[in-house]
Amino acid sequence: MTSPGAEPTIDRRWSVGELADELGITTRTLRFYESEGLIAPDRSGSARSYDHRDHARMRLILRGKRFGMSLAEIREIVDMYNGAASSERRQLRTLLTRLDEISEDLTERRRDLDRTLSEVREVADQCRTRLAELD
Structure with a gap:
């Protein structure tokens, strides 16, 4: 193994x-x-x-x-490779293009999550402050 x-x-x-x-x-x-x-x-x-x-x-x-x-994207990249250097170049270029897109998407999602997390923390702090005032 x-x-x-x-x-x-x-x-x-x-x-x-x-x-x-x-x-x-x-x-x-x-x-x-x-x-x-x-x-x-x-x-x-x-x-x-x-x-x-x-x-x-x-x-x-x-x-x-x-x-x-997606399965279609995976198929395109995996099926492109046949062992020849020219097909490997094409496969790598296609993969790099898709990886750049994925990276941009993940970066945007991270920004969205960071904004949401910041808002959640802000509301939680407001709740704690109000609870302390009520006590």
């Missing part, structure tokens, strides 16, 4: 349960992304076997979801 964040060896294979455990997700999540065509494990009957490529794609998919990307 590899440690979190460590790159697995190229010849490593995972069962559905092993990969789900390693990535901290459910087997249902893996099956969902398979049904969406984002990963394509080898099958032997009903058993699935995931390779290094599936592992890497799942890590990208999960990161995209954490960043708030």
Whole structure:
């Protein structure tokens, strides 16, 4: 088993349960992304076997979801990569554009939260002051 964040060896294979455990997700999540065509494990009957490529794609998919990307956006970025330097450049440019948008959105949300938190604290202080006056 590899440690979190460590790159697995190229010849490593995972069962559905092993990969789900390693990535901290459910087997249902893996099956969902398979049904969406984002990963394509080898099958032997009903058993699935995931390779290094599936592992890497799942890590990208999960990161995209954490960043708030839609499934369509994740698909576009993940499907763009085919190993060629030109496709990697295009993938990275597309990803950077989306990451800049996400960063701007998160920054705006942080400002909104800071304003709301400040207002909550102000009202709480007013309540404490009034309570002290009533005592």
